[in-house]
Amino acid sequence: MAKFEKANSINEWMDQRLAVNTLKKVMQTEYWIPKDINFLWAMGMVLAATFGILLVSGIFLLMYYKPDVNLAFDSVNYTIMTEVGYGWLWRHIHGVAASLVFLIIYIHMFTGIYYGSYKKGRELIWLSGMLLFVTFSAEAFSGYMLPWGxxxxxxxMVITNLFSGGSLEAYGLVEWIRGDYVPGDAFLTRFFMLHVLLLPLAIIGLIVLHFGTLRIPHVNNQEGAEIDFEEAAELYKAGKVKESKVIPFSPVFLSKDIFVMGVYFILFFYLTFYHFQFAMDPVNFDPADGLKTPAHIYPEWYFLWSYEILRPFSKDLGLIAFGIAQVIFLALPFLDRSPNVAPASRRGLFHIWFWIMLIDMLVLTFMGKLPPQGIWNTIGLVAALTFFALWIALPIITKSEKKL
Amino acid sequence: MKELKIFGVVAFFTLFLYWGVEPFAHSQMHKHVEGHGFTYDGTADNAEAAARVALAKESGVKVKEAEATAAAKKTFWADVARISKLKGNATAGEAGFAMCAGCHMDGAPNMGGVIPPKLDNAGALYDKNYLIALIKNPAMASNVDHKYADPMMHPMGSVSTMFTDDQSIADVVAFLKAKKSAEMTNKEAFDQACGRCHAMRYAKTSQLGDTPKFKYKKDELSYQVKILEEQDLVKAYMGKLPPDLSMIIRARGEHFMETFVENPQGHLAGTPMPRVGVSKEGYEKVKAYLTEIGDPSKPAREAIGPWVILFFVVFSALAFLWKKEKWRGHH
Structure with a gap:
């Protein structure tokens, strides 16, 4: 064992055993962030905070929720809403946070795309982020099963049916996933386990990885400028904070994050108290009934764009398109052939590509909720084709991009 | 300010997204039914009948029948309007009411599908024109005449043999309005207007009313059997057991509930649910009760909400000052 001196303070005692001073330096006061950033750079911490809220509210709900097809609906709508003190508050917070977390994820994603934060050296940041998107999607879907409305x-029913693979007719696989011919008790308890244990574990692990991937390439900045972080850090430490191009994560970067979070929470709690309907679909307040199909079945808003890519095509083609749409964003760092790390506004054709992509995904989202009839079908089909055309065009337009 | 410009862009796309998936999508997804303020003059019924005539003419099937129904409805609601203008005599109506009390009494058994409601608050709970229409022809008034080839087959069909002239109808309705308009609680309004067909398990009521507490399991079980028997009768009458209404206020929008209760056929053509004819004040009480049971956190939300938001406004202001302090000299 190493030799330990007598410590003169708690901090010193901790430092001898856990190197807390070094940890604090490495993770906070000497973790350098570029200075040239805007409030969009706070979305990561906003996401972390929202995930924290989901975790805490989820723990409270978990104490009273009953994963059983006969009890689930009433445990949520009666026990939690009526009998548990502030149960309604935890539930509304959980519901609103589950929806808002996707809004922030999409803002975070499009910020990354706009500023080229997935480029050479930063591919793993993008990939781990996209894996988080996928696990959050699975988490959202499994959570949506639990009220059993x-x-x-x-x-x-609809989502598990996708696994029959269209013309492959792999109904055995669908039954294997459900543990029954139709969604039932086994289905509910499985998704309950996924929602409260396996997927949150995976998410926490991926968040750690996502933070880790940031360390070496560092966070991007508004101009995509390459910064000599060591030199800039020396300048900062020497007191030339004005000349230095970096700031420490704590407290300088964090002070701005906390302010952005404060503003975000005003919106968050406005929605929680006065406008939660958008996040808690009225149809789900009818108990599950396998003999009564609702007039309209649609996913939550954050899945609508990919749902609309599935819908306008024939069965098999739709499934393939849907499958590609789920993973295509993972390939972004490799399909963008331009060496430029710069905001889209300085990248010529890519600038146009970015805005068309954003608007196209909005159009897909709108069409995904509307009943599939008449003009909506045509618009949906055009938007879905545009989506793929954009991905095919991406390597071509970025290849010919002028080097900045 | 570049940051404000960026914030503007993000806010614009967020609001646009919200508009597209909420107000716009819902306006396209649901049939719009205009409300008519809980007045009953047959406008909707006549319009529905006229639409059915047009449909029949298009397909060439049962045109005569559709035309006959439309004509009958027109005459019926014109009669109702005429009776409504007669001056009713409450004293004379009291004698007529004695006939009603033969079925409409405390502890009445199920008759032809439902338990006849008590009428202690009928004058306040139901609209005047509706009461007139109901006494004249219950099937037509509740807009379920399509279920009965012979109006006498309606559980309350025999009423037409009790009140045969217009004045007697005007009198008994005047009596109900004058003497049977006692103040009622929200729960009483619900029990009388909805509770005879719809259970509400979160309020521990069934088609038989409030479920009592029992000391012995045996008594509890035999009461459960009574509920099941009553539900079977309602089921036989309605075709299916009407849904439990515990969460209905959150499962349907306010506008849907209002327009559906006014005229169920408007949203669900062919539904066996009768129009119950509640007055505006009567419906307000029913709605208050549905909210109390289905959305009990509403008062708490409204009480706490402003404080939580205020907290974060102050939090943001302090955070802004802290940020300013930390970033001083950095630019």
């Missing part, structure tokens, strides 16, 4: 049941 009409939308839970029918969304569960």
């Amino acid at each position: 009409q939308m839970s049941y029918w969304a569960g």
Whole structure:
């Protein structure tokens, strides 16, 4: 064992055993962030905070929720909403946070795309982020099953049916996933386990990885400028904070993050108290009924764009398109052939590509909720084709991009 | 300010997204039914009948029948309007009411599908024109005449043999309005208007009313059997057991509930649910009760909400000052 001196303070005692001073330096006071950033750079911490809220509210709900097809609906809508003190508050917080977390994820993603934060050296940041998106999606879907209302049941039916693989007719696989011919008790308890244990574990692990991937390439900045972080850090430490191009994570970067979070929480709690309907579909307040299909079945808003890519095509083609859409964003760092790390506004054709992509995904999202009839079908088909055309065009337009 | 410009762009796309998936999508997804303020003059019924005539003419099937129904409805609601203008005599109506009390009494058994409601608050709970229409022809008034080839087959069909002239109808309605308009609680309004067909398990009521507490399991079980028997009768009458209404206020929008209760056929053509004819004040009480049971956190939300938001406004202001302090000299 190493030799330990007598410590003169708690901090010193801790430092001898856990190197807390070094940890604090490495993770906070000497973790350097570029100075040239805007409030969009706070979205990561906003996401972390929202995930924290989901975790805490989820723990409270977990104490009273009953994963059983006969009890689930009433445990949520009666026990939690009526009998548990502030149960309604935890539930509304959980519901609103589950929806808002996707809004922030999309803002975070499009910020990354706009500023080229997935480029050479930063591919793993993008990939781990996209894996987080996928696990959050699975987490959202499994959570949506738990109240066991009409939308839970029918969304569960529709999504698990996708695994039959169209013309492959792999109904055995679908039954294997459900543990039954239709969504039932085994289905509910499985998704309950996924929602409260396996997927949150995976998410926490991926968040750690996502933070880790930032360390070496560092966070991007508004101009995509390459910064000599060591030199800039020396300048900062020498007191030339004005000349230095970096700031420490704590307290300088964090002070701005906390302010942005404060503003975000005003919106968050406004929605929680006065406008939660958008995050808690009325149809799901009808108990699950396998004999009564709702007039409209649609996913939550954050899945609508990929749902609309599935819908306008024939069965098999739709499934393939849907499958590609789920993973295509992972390939972004490799399909963008331009060496430029710069905001889209300085990248010529890519600038146009970015805005068309954003608007196209909005159009897909709108069409995904509307009933598939008449003009909506045509618009949906055009938007879905545009989506793929954009991905095919991406390597071509970025290859010919002028070097800045 | 570049940051404000960026914030503007993000806010614009967020609001646009919200508009597209919420107000716009819902306006396209649901049939719009206009409300008519809980007045009953047959406008909706006549319009529905006219639409059915047009449909029949298009397909060439049962045109005569559709035309006959439309004509009958027109005459019926014109009669109702005429009776409504007669001056009713409450004293004379009291004698007529004695006939009603033969079925409408405390502890009445199920008759032809439902338990006849008590009428202690009928004058306040139901609209005047509706009461007139109901006494004249219950099937037509509740807009479920399509279920009965012979109006006498309606559980309350025999009423037409009790009140045969317009004045007697005007009198008994005047009596109900004058003497049977006692103040009622929200729960009483719900029990009388909805509770005879719809259970509400979160309020521990069934089609038989409030479920009592029992000392012995045996008594509890035999009461459960009574509920099941009553539900079977309602089921036989309605075709299916009407849904439990515990969460209905959150499962349907306010506008849907209002327009559906006014005229169920408007949203669900062919539904066996009768129009119950509640007055505006009567419906307000029913709605208050549905909210109390289905959305009990509403008062708490409204009480706490402003404080939580205020907290974060102050939090943001302090955070802004802290940020300013930390970034001083950095630019």
